[in-house]
Amino acid sequence: PEAPDASHPRSAILSELSGEQYQIYRATQSAENYFTAENLEGLELPQAKIRETLTLLAAAGLILEVGLPTPSGNATVYTTAYRALRSRDDAREADLKLLPQESV
Numbered sequence: 378p379e380a381p382d383a384s385h386p387r388s389a390i391l392s393e394l395s396g397e398q399y400q401i402y403r404a405t406q407s408a409e410n411y412f413t414a415e416n417l418e419g420l421e422l423p424q425a426k427i428r429e430t431l432t433l434l435a436a437a438g439l440i441l442e443v444g445l446p447t448p449s450g451n452a453t454v455y456t457t458a459y460r461a462l463r464s465r466d467d468a469r470e471a472d473l474k475l476l477p478q479e480s481v
Contacts, residue, residue, distance in 0.1 A: 390437050397422060401430040405440050411458040431459055438462075 385391060394402060404419050405412070414428040435442040441462055444455035 387437075387439060390439060397426060398430050398433065401427055402434055402439060405431070405434065405459065406461050408461060411443065411445060411460050413456065413458050435459060 382388060382391075391399065391402065401417070401420060401422070404417050407419065408417060414424055414431055417427060417431075420427060431440065432442075434440045439462070440459050443458050443460060445458045446453045447456045448454075
């Protein structure tokens with residue numbers, strides 16, 4: 378597999394991923410919308426490995442875990458799904474850097 382881009386803001390984390398984990402990460406970046414372990418395309422890996430890696434990637438801040446509402450009879454059930462990070466997701470870090478300056 379190709380090596381992580383050293384200019385990526387999370388390159389240190391990406392460089393620690395195993396080959397399979399990095400393959401799953403690359404698949405998440407190709408997804409155009411929300412995805413689950415079951416519908417992430419282009420992978421020939423066991424579902425348990427994909428689910429485990431998606432949880433790891435979300436915990437490491439490489440993808441975003443979300444709860445999508447799914448109608449189920451008379452109730453709404455929330456299904457765990459994921460999406461790739463967008464540039465505006467990192468806006469929180471820039472906002473946090475401004476806080477100490479504003480409070481002085």
